[in-house]
Amino acid sequence: xxxxxxxxxxxxxxxxxxxxxxxxxxxxxxxxxxxxxxxxxxxxxxxxxxxxxxxxxxxxxxxxxxxxxxxxxxxxxxxxxxxxxxxxxxxxxxxxxxxxxxxxxxxxxxxxxxxxxxxxxxxxxxxxxxxxxxxxxxxxxxxxxxxxxxxxxxxxxxxxxxxxxxxxxxxxxxxxxxxxxxxxxxxxxxxxxxxxxxxxxxxxxxxxxxxxxxxxxxxxxxxxxxxxxxxxxxxxxxxxxxxxxxxxxxxxxxxxxxxxxxxxxxxxxxxxxxxxxxxxxxxxxxxxxxxxxxxxxxxxxxxxxxxxxxxx
Numbered sequence: 001x002x003x004x005x006x007x008x009x010x011x012x013x014x015x016x017x018x019x020x021x022x023x024x025x026x027x028x029x030x031x032x033x034x035x036x037x038x039x040x041x042x043x044x045x046x047x048x049x050x051x052x053x054x055x056x057x058x059x060x061x062x063x064x065x066x067x068x069x070x071x072x073x074x075x076x077x078x079x080x081x082x083x084x085x086x087x088x089x090x091x092x093x094x095x096x097x098x099x100x101x102x103x104x105x106x107x108x109x110x111x112x113x114x115x116x117x118x119x120x121x122x123x124x125x126x127x128x129x130x131x132x133x134x135x136x137x138x139x140x141x142x143x144x145x146x147x148x149x150x151x152x153x154x155x156x157x158x159x160x161x162x163x164x165x166x167x168x169x170x171x172x173x174x175x176x177x178x179x180x181x182x183x184x185x186x187x188x189x190x191x192x193x194x195x196x197x198x199x200x201x202x203x204x205x206x207x208x209x210x211x212x213x214x215x216x217x218x219x220x221x222x223x224x225x226x227x228x229x230x231x232x233x234x235x236x237x238x239x240x241x242x243x244x245x246x247x248x249x250x251x252x253x254x255x256x257x258x259x260x261x262x263x264x265x266x267x268x269x270x271x272x273x274x275x276x277x278x279x280x281x282x283x284x285x286x287x288x289x290x291x292x293x294x295x296x297x298x299x300x301x302x303x304x305x306x307x308x309x310x311x312x
Contacts, residue, residue: 089255096251101187108187115194116182120175122163123236127171130164139164140232147209148229154210158203164235166275178236181243188247197289201242204285205278206233212277224274234275241279242286249290 105112126143129135143160165171185194215223241264248257261283268276 093251093253093255097184097188097247097253097256101184104187112187113183115186115191116179119163119182119236120179123165123171123175123178126164143235145206145233146229146231147213147224148226151210154206155203158206159199161233162198162202162236162239166232166235166237174237174240177240181240185243185247188251194243197242197246197286198239200289201246201282201285202233202236202238205238205281208281209233209274209278224277228274231274234278237275238278238282242282245283245286246290249287250293 126139130139143157143162143164145154145157145161149157165174182194182198185197189197209224209228212222212224213226213229217223217225241260244260245257247253248260264276264279264283268280
């Protein structure tokens with residue numbers, strides 16, 4: 001016998017000859033592991049418990065990262081993009097419609113509001129005269145435009161009709177809209193272009209009504225009966241609508257355009273009359289003029305860039 005201790009000379013009794021530790025299988029190093037996987041908690045094709053074959057985290061599906069994230073993420077992203085677009089649009093319209101004209105007013109002074117002041121003074125003057133029977137007849141002769149008038153007389157009265165308010169509407173509310181429209185347009189567009197847009201919008205309504213009367217009733221609702229020829233036109237309201245619409249087109253203000261054009265469409269549907277049609281015609285004329293102006297500006301810019309390139 002050896003003088004060495006028994007535990008050094010031979011293995012411990014807890015181990016069997018040629019066998020690994022208790023709890024291990026032949027092919028796996030530790031208890032709890034299967035033949036093909038390192039741990040019991042792992043699935044055949046995934047590294048961690050709770051994972052599916054194609055997803056790394058518990059609760060995830062094969063095609064989406066996590067439960068509730070895909071749908072909520074899309075919805076939150078859409079809301080964020082919509083909010084950002086609305087914020088950018090409001091900021092652009094605020095600077096284009098309000099801030100820039102105010103800067104022009106500070107630089108040019110009160111003289112820049114000449115058209116707005118003259119328009120308001122003219123409306124107040126004609127409204128005061130029209131309160132008396134004789135004055136009402138005079139106002140009608142000077143600025144009353146009807147569809148049954150001769151064309152030359154209607155064209156002669158159209159400039160004065162810009163200052164003749166509708167007697168069935170509150171004059172002070174109309175004066176406020178008139179002042180804002182002419183003031184913003186005069187500061188942003190200049191005096192000549194403001195007068196051109198205001199007159200073109202009013203004249204477009206006057207001439208189109210004559211065409212509708214010539215068509216007669218029918219024509220899918222476009223024609224008008226002859227009795228409409230005795231109704232006065234809208235006066236300055238068509239010019240106001242045209243100026244706001246033109247401003248919204250050239251300054252790229254979709255919210256102002258929606259409020260202006262959308263209100264006119266709602267008015268024509270809720271109360272179909274001659275004024276509603278003339279307002280829609282004024283909106284359409286202002287849109288056409290604004291698009292033509294934008295097209296001409298792009299052409300001038302392209303020509304300028306071409307000249308700069310050629311000179312360089």
